[in-house]
Amino acid sequence: MPFYEGLITGLLFVVVIATPVFFTLLYSTLSYGWKAGLAVVGGIFTGDVLAVFLLYGLGVTEILTDPSFLYYTGWAGAIVILILGFYFAFKRNIDLQQQPELPKGHYFNFFYRGFLVNFISPFLFIAWIGFVTVGSGRFPEGNGPILFLSGILVGILIQDTAKVFLAHRIKTLLRPIWVRRLYQTVGVVLVVIGVGIMFKIVQNPDISSWEMLHTGLKN
Numbered sequence: 001m002p003f004y005e006g007l008i009t010g011l012l013f014v015v016v017i018a019t020p021v022f023f024t025l026l027y028s029t030l031s032y033g034w035k036a037g038l039a040v041v042g043g044i045f046t047g048d049v050l051a052v053f054l055l056y057g058l059g060v061t062e063i064l065t066d067p068s069f070l071y072y073t074g075w076a077g078a079i080v081i082l083i084l085g086f087y088f089a090f091k092r093n094i095d096l097q098q099q100p101e102l103p104k105g106h107y108f109n110f111f112y113r114g115f116l117v118n119f120i121s122p123f124l125f126i127a128w129i130g131f132v133t134v135g136s137g138r139f140p141e142g143n144g145p146i147l148f149l150s151g152i153l154v155g156i157l158i159q160d161t162a163k164v165f166l167a168h169r170i171k172t173l174l175r176p177i178w179v180r181r182l183y184q185t186v187g188v189v190l191v192v193i194g195v196g197i198m199f200k201i202v203q204n205p206d207i208s209s210w211e212m213l214h215t216g217l218k219n
Helices: 002-015 020-032 034-057 067-089 104-119 122-138 144-173 176-203 210-216
Strands: none
Touching: 002 122, 002 144, 020 034, 020 067, 020 104, 020 144, 020 176, 034 104, 034 122, 034 144, 067 104, 067 176, 122 144
16 A cells, blocks of 8 residues: 555655764763654754655745756755754763753743754755655555645654653763763764755756755866
């Protein structure tokens, strides 16, 4: 059935690890607890749902793959990724055994952070345009495509939630120096990703093919 096939696809999407979204989720959970991690998951999920609505519900694929849109979105995403990278790289040590208490309203900031990092990331629409294309081609009749996409959404939500509780469980085993090195590594990876995106945009500012912009960048 379309839903279960989409669910399996969403669960297998766990292999996509080294992304700004994953690092934001990991950092929030380790530093501020599982509630903060779940708030980030909520923001990520909202961004995914909005992407599906825009691409499949409104059919605005042409707008979202327009070179001008991709150019400015790419710059915005790269800047946010760079900011996060430097933030993680120069973050002071946090004692995971003395987790700071956060007021309830503060969790919205984590929700917003998850949504922002996900929605303006160039990786988001790459994935969902592919999912929409596969779903529409594999299940061309009835509610097949939306069931397939819904299954993917549920699968991604399940595995993101699992990441939160896994990170929360293992953080008691982590030594402070390991956490510090982890944050530094995350920061460096994000800076490399951000600079890489900027380099590709500068290299091909007038590129007309959406796929080439993000996967090939051939002149």
